[in-house]
Amino acid sequence: MTPDEISQRLGSLRDAGQRLKRRSLADLLGVLGAVLDTWRDPNSQWRRELEAELPATTGFGTPLIQRGLEHALAGWTSRALSDLATRELGAVGEHEAAPRHETARLRMAAGFDTTAVVLAGAIPMPTLLSLIAPLILRSAVLAKPASRDPVTPRLVACSIAEADAELGSCIDLAPFDGNDTACIRSLLRADCVYATGSDATIAALRSLARPGQRLVADGHRVSLAAVATPSRENSVTDLAERLALDIALWNQLGCLSPIIVFAVGDEPSGAEALAEDLARELQRAEKMWPRGAVDAAAGRDIARERAEAELRSAAGRRVVVHCSDSTAWTVVLEADAELRPAPLHRFIRVVPVNDQAALLSAMRPLGGQLAAVALEGFGDRADSLGRAMLELGASRVCRPGCLQSPPLSWPRGGRAVLLPLARLGDLER
Amino acid sequence: MSGDPGRSEIDGRVLAWMREPEWNYDEARFEQLALELFAFQFEHCEVFRRFCEGRGQTPSTIEGWRRIPAVPAGAFKEVELRSFPSEATTHRFRTSGTSTSVRGTLHLDTLELYEASLLPTFRRFVFPEMTTPLDRAAIRVLAPPPDQEPDSSLSHMFGVALAELGAAGSSFDVDDGVLQVDLLLTSLVESAASESPVALCGTAFAFVHLIDHLVRRGVLVGLPPASRVMETGGFKGRSREMPPAALYAELKRVLGIPAERIVNQYGMTELGSQFYDSVLRAPSEPRRKLGPPWARVVIIDPDTGHEAATGHVGTIVVIDLANTGSVLALQTGDLGRAVLDGFEVVGRGPGAEERGCSIAADELLGREFP
Numbered sequence: 001m002t003p004d005e006i007s008q009r010l011g012s013l014r015d016a017g018q019r020l021k022r023r024s025l026a027d028l029l030g031v032l033g034a035v036l037d038t039w040r041d042p043n044s045q046w047r048r049e050l051e052a053e054l055p056a057t058t059g060f061g062t063p064l065i066q067r068g069l070e071h072a073l074a075g076w077t078s079r080a081l082s083d084l085a086t087r088e089l090g091a092v093g094e095h096e097a098a099p100r101h102e103t104a105r106l107r108m109a110a111g112f113d114t115t116a117v118v119l120a121g122a123i124p125m126p127t128l129l130s131l132i133a134p135l136i137l138r139s140a141v142l143a144k145p146a147s148r149d150p151v152t153p154r155l156v157a158c159s160i161a162e163a164d165a166e167l168g169s170c171i172d173l174a175p176f177d178g179n180d181t182a183c184i185r186s187l188l189r190a191d192c193v194y195a196t197g198s199d200a201t202i203a204a205l206r207s208l209a210r211p212g213q214r215l216v217a218d219g220h221r222v223s224l225a226a227v228a229t230p231s232r233e234n235s236v237t238d239l240a241e242r243l244a245l246d247i248a249l250w251n252q253l254g255c256l257s258p259i260i261v262f263a264v265g266d267e268p269s270g271a272e273a274l275a276e277d278l279a280r281e282l283q284r285a286e287k288m289w290p291r292g293a294v295d296a297a298a299g300r301d302i303a304r305e306r307a308e309a310e311l312r313s314a315a316g317r318r319v320v321v322h323c324s325d326s327t328a329w330t331v332v333l334e335a336d337a338e339l340r341p342a343p344l345h346r347f348i349r350v351v352p353v354n355d356q357a358a359l360l361s362a363m364r365p366l367g368g369q370l371a372a373v374a375l376e377g378f379g380d381r382a383d384s385l386g387r388a389m390l391e392l393g394a395s396r397v398c399r400p401g402c403l404q405s406p407p408l409s410w411p412r413g414g415r416a417v418l419l420p421l422a423r424l425g426d427l428e429r
Numbered sequence: 430m431s432g433d434p435g436r437s438e439i440d441g442r443v444l445a446w447m448r449e450p451e452w453n454y455d456e457a458r459f460e461q462l463a464l465e466l467f468a469f470q471f472e473h474c475e476v477f478r479r480f481c482e483g484r485g486q487t488p489s490t491i492e493g494w495r496r497i498p499a500v501p502a503g504a505f506k507e508v509e510l511r512s513f514p515s516e517a518t519t520h521r522f523r524t525s526g527t528s529t530s531v532r533g534t535l536h537l538d539t540l541e542l543y544e545a546s547l548l549p550t551f552r553r554f555v556f557p558e559m560t561t562p563l564d565r566a567a568i569r570v571l572a573p574p575p576d577q578e579p580d581s582s583l584s585h586m587f588g589v590a591l592a593e594l595g596a597a598g599s600s601f602d603v604d605d606g607v608l609q610v611d612l613l614l615t616s617l618v619e620s621a622a623s624e625s626p627v628a629l630c631g632t633a634f635a636f637v638h639l640i641d642h643l644v645r646r647g648v649l650v651g652l653p654p655a656s657r658v659m660e661t662g663g664f665k666g667r668s669r670e671m672p673p674a675a676l677y678a679e680l681k682r683v684l685g686i687p688a689e690r691i692v693n694q695y696g697m698t699e700l701g702s703q704f705y706d707s708v709l710r711a712p713s714e715p716r717r718k719l720g721p722p723w724a725r726v727v728i729i730d731p732d733t734g735h736e737a738a739t740g741h742v743g744t745i746v747v748i749d750l751a752n753t754g755s756v757l758a759l760q761t762g763d764l765g766r767a768v769l770d771g772f773e774v775v776g777r778g779p780g781a782e783e784r785g786c787s788i789a790a791d792e793l794l795g796r797e798f799p
Contacts, residue, residue, distance in 0.1 A: 296742040296764050296775075299731030303744060307480075307501040307760060314479035315508040327732050 001176045006186035009172050010114055010142055016169040017113050017140030023166075025136070029085055031164040032132050033078025038159055039128065040073045042066070046159045050124060053151045055292075058122035060251065064289040065124075068249045072125045072405045084409045085136060088418045106427040111137025112214065115421060116174075116190035118205065120197035122148040123254045129408065129417070130194060131156050131171060137422050140170040142190060150175060184208055192216070192421055216420045218413045221255035221371035222342070225400055226262040226359055226385075228377030229270025229352075239376060240277030242401025243348075246374060247278075248285035248329075249404040251292070252344040255371040255412075256396075256403045259342035263352045264359050264378075271352035272320070275333035279322035282329040282346060291328045294345050301343035302327040309334075337362035356381070360388060371412070372396035374403050432517065432538075433473070436753060439466055440542060443750045446723050447545040452553070454722045462723075462750055463494035466757050473512040477756050495727055495736060499746045499760035502699050505533030510755050513538045522582040524698045525662075535582070535698050538754050543582075544589050546702045546751040550721045551590050554705030555628065555659050555692055565596035567620065569613060571631025571639060574601040582698045583661070587630060608635065610642045617650045617684070626655035629684070632662040637671050640679045651685040657709065658686050661694040693718075695774060699759055700724070701751025707771060717771035723750040726772050728765055742766050742775050 020028075038044045051065050060068075089109050115134035119127050127146075131153060134141045145153045153173055161168020176183040178201070185208055187193075192214040195205050202217045209215045225243055246258050261278070263271035294302075306321055309332045313319040320333040329346040337351050337358070353359045356378075363370075370393040378385050386397040395414045396406060409417060442462060468488035471478045477500065481487060484498040491497065500510060505524060509515070517538040524533035537543070552559050556566055568591055573581070575588035591599050602613045620627045629636075636658070643650070658680055671679070677688040689708050695718050696703035702724035707717050720726065727736055728743040737743035745765040748758050764775040 294732070296731060296744075300744045300762070300764060303729075303731040303734070304501045304503065304760060304762060307499075308504050308507065310483050311476060311480050311500060311504040311508050314476045314483065 001174055001183065003182040003186040006142070006174045006176070006183055007189060009174060010116075010186070010189055013114050013140035013142055013170060013172055016166075017138070019166060020135075020138045020140060020170050023138065025085065025089070028136055028138070028167070029078075029082050031167055032135060032160070033081045035132070035156075035159050035163050036073075036076050036081055036128075037078050038163070039069075039156075040076060042070060046155050050151060050155055053155075054122075054124070054149070057151055058148055059292045059294070060122065061290050061292045064249070064251070064292070067289050068404065069124065071245070071249060075405060076125075076128075076408055080408045081132075081136075084417060087409060088416050089422075108425045108427065109137070109419065109422040110425070111139030111422055112191035113139065114190040115139040115141050115192040115194055116187045117141055117143040118187070118193065118195035118197060118201075119143060119146045119149070119153060120195075120201065121146055121253060123250050124149070124152040126196060126254075127152040128156055130196065132160070133418055134192070134194065134421055135160070135167060135170060136418060139192065139421065142172050142174050142187065144174050144176065144178075144187060147178065181208070188213070194421060214421075214423075216415070218255075220369065221413075222366060222369050223256050223258045223372040223374070223403055224260050224262065224363060224366070224370070225258040225374040225376075225403075226264055226363075227274065227375070227400065228379075229263040229265040229267065229274055230377070239400060240274065240281045241284075242399070243278060243374070244281035244285050245401055246403040247346055247348050248282065248289055248291070251294075251346055252342075252348075254404070256406060257344070258348065258374060258403060259344070261348060261350050262337075262359050262362065263350055264354075264356065265352075266354045268318070268352060271333060271350055275320060275322060275331050275350040278348065278350065279329075279331045282331060282348075283324065286324065286328050286346075291346050294327065298343065298345050299327050301341065302330060302345060302347055305332070305341060305343050305347065306330055308340075339365055356385060356388075360392065363389075363392060367393035370394040372398060372403055372406070374398055374400040376400050433513065435469055436473075436513070439469060440539075440753050443542060443723060443753065444545050446750075447542070447549060447721070452549075452722050459722065459725060459750070460494050463497065463748055463757065464488070464491065466750060466753060467491065467494070467497050469753075470512045470756055474510060474756060476508050476510060477512070494725070494748055497748060497758040499729075499748075499758040500756045501760045502697060502762060503533070505535060505699055506531045509534070509536060511536045511538075512756070513754055521580055522585070522698045523580040533699070535755060540585075542751045542753055543585075543701045546721060546723065547586050547589060548593055550703055550705065551586075552594060553721075554707070554710050554719065555630075555657065556594065557710045559594070564594075566594060566599075567625060567627045568595040568599040569616065569627060569629050570599075570601045571603060571608065571613075571629065571635035572601065573603045573606065577605065583632070583696075586696075586703075590630070603635070608638050608642070610639070613639070614643070614646075614648065614650075617652065620653065620656070621651050621685075624653045626653045626657075628657050628659065629686075630659040633660045633671070633673070633676060634662070636660055636676060636680065640676075640683050643683050649683055649685075656684075656686055656690065658684075658691045659694055659705075660691065661696060697759075697761065699752075699755070700747055700749050701753075702747075702749045704771075715768060717768040717773055718765075719771040724748070726765070728767050728772065729760075737766070740766055745772065745774065 051062050054065050055062055117130050131141055143153050157171045160171055188208055194216045196218040199219050202219050263274050309319050309321045317335040319335050322331040331348055333350045337353055353362055373389040373394045375382055375397055376399055389397050395411050471488050481498045486498050518536045520537040520540055522535045570587045572587055573584050575584040578584040602609045677691055681687050692706045692709055694703050694705050702721055704718040704720040707719050725748045727746045729746050730737040730743045742764050745761045745763045765772045
């Protein structure tokens with residue numbers, strides 16, 4: 001696609017978006033809620049097409065995609081979408097006639113005429129939400145698909161068009177090479193930009209954006225798990241199963257994938273048992289939802305980190321490597337809390353720490369990059385520990401097994417979902 | 430040479446190979462020496478022994494040198510890998526790293542093999558026209574001298590090369606961490622005027638520094654046709670990066686040295702031997718990395734741990750007989766593929782921490798360019 005073509009598409013979307021302004025929020029939520037319901041249906045045309053086409057571009061196997069979608073979309077209902085809009089924009093219905101009252105003011109939340117959405121990665125759910133969020137705000141969308149996933153945005157756009165042709169005319173795609181600065185400049189002529197991607201991508205976009213242009217960005221993040229380890233005699237198999245699900249889904253390529261499980265407790269056997277249980281469950285996950293092939297660089301990183309762990313073990317440290325014959329999954333029980341590389345692709349480190357103070361100390365260096373933390377086993381300390389995680393920088397604390405199914409309203413990056421894409425204004429009386 | 434009789438015996442045979450005037454890639458000889466060295470290191474380096482046992486490989490069960498377990502280069506940051514008593518340590522070379530990262534250490538009880546390996550290899554691939562040990566060439570080194578950077582294997586290598594192969598006027602052009610641009614430029618202009626070829630050696634980042642200086646001054650130097658560049662290393666942690674193709678284009682534009690006379694060296698602190706681009710040695714053949722007979726490269730499929738199919742990309746593993754004091758099998762952080770009798774580096778991944786020893790030198794240069 002050329003810069004001129006992108007400009008033309010933006011122009012067309014700007015025109016189409018004007019018709020969108022006349023439609024009510026309740027109407028749009030009804031259509032987009034129905035679209036979500038369609039996506040939740042495993043037998044829908046869109047789900048079937050996605051499951052058929054996504055493996056070729058992402059490397060994810062079909063069973064993994066099916067399990068990941070089923071798990072993540074279960075809570076993404078039309079009701080949840082309405083609740084999200086209500087929470088952030090005010091009560092649906094009231095919003096139209098009398099937007100959210102705040103004492104003697106009327107607060108208006110209006111979408112920009114056009115929103116450019118720069119997509120990243122290969123996981124369908126963030127793409128789905130990134131595309132419908134501006135539409136809720138009556139902003140037309142021009143999306144640049146991620147190189148690894150040209151499939152999801154196309155199918156989401158088609159599903160919207162099928163549900164509502166007029167709404168479908170307000171979303172279009174602009175596939176181009178991410179290094180093409182001229183195309184990026186054209187895309188950035190949109191009124192608002194919502195981008196996900198690496199820190200380098202975000203920095204490049206910021207450098208090209210107009211002064212004062214609304215640019216909402218989600219950079220790379222990591223997630224963690226922390227569990228109070230029971231003794232070996234009372235190991236919780238169900239816990240390892242749920243953690244394995246968090247690790248296996250999307251092969252740790254999403255920001256909600258844990259890269260470290262902190263085993264909190266002063267009994268070493270607890271961490272050892274957890275590592276063994278995790279290994280068994282990841283082996284089971286491999287049978288149910290095979291990871292699939294990885295590129296040579298990913299394989300090299302896994303092999304290197306395994307070998308380095310083996311050497312630490314050979315040097316007498318209490319390090320244990322559990323792994324498959326191939327690079328399909330790896331569990332490394334570490335002897336210390338030093339931060340080490342995360343090769344991803346189902347490579348997890350179990351890091352023993354003695355107590356909560358040591359846990360927070362170990363997590364602190366990751367505070368600025370934290371997305372979510374899964375907590376379990378802390379009893380009546382769970383609430384205060386969860387608050388500490390939020391203060392550290394996490395935007396979500398949940399139970400193991402739930403990391404990959406965030407609610408629609410999850411404040412990713414510590415922000416609201418819809419409001420950052422809107423212009424707010426007060427009408428004072 | 431080492432005080433251990435068994436090690437001295439192996440060292441002696443490896444040194445004899447290194448000192449032979451003609452290179453002979455004798456597979457049986459390499460196999461014999463590699464397995465003997467493996468057995469020695471298995472016995473004398475406890476960490477390596479346990480590592481190999483964990484991999485199910487011992488001197489009595491191993492099925493050839495290609496199966497010797499390779500230690501990841503990054504391990505030198507966390508464990509001491511030496512096959513001699515710690516009190517026998519005479520030198521320590523440190524790997525590159527940023528101010529926030531841990532640097533690995535290579536412990537050595539002798540530099541004899543290191544130097545015996547580097548010289549004939551350097552001469553063969555950077556100065557293939559040298560036919561006698563007395564031949565010399567003008568060499569300018571864009572790196573600190575070894576007395577200013579004693580823990581840099583790169584500076585040590587350049588020091589040896591300069592002392593043994595450098596003609597009058599050869600010198601280091603980094604002093605106290607600062608590239609001596611004026612002195613170097615004067616020398617380069619004289620070389621151009623007198624049609625005297627010069628060999629410029631240094632890290633890729635040092636050449637970027639030099640190019641930036643010359644461009645700022647609006648200076649283009651047309652060095653004589655027989656001049657050459659030997660560059661090594663990447664840009665880890667540097668604020669300014671330049672892809673190799675762009676660097677080579679700039680070297681041609683600013684210094685007049687075309688790509689076919691630019692040799693990339695592939696080496697790292699943890700290795701006693703180095704590999705070089707074939708361009709000067711075999712100019713009519715595809716560019717590839719070649720090394721000496723006593724160091725071999727195997728491309729490993731990381732998913733299987735076995736040798737990758739011909740032409741497929743895998744992890745570069747080096748088996749280096751010059752590494753008698755540490756471990757002979759090293760798993761690099763780089764990907765590569767076999768090309769004819771050599772290999773090519775496919776690209777140093779963003780996760781790779783081992784990038785040769787160039788960055789330590791670059792850090793010093795970086796002082797001038799915050």
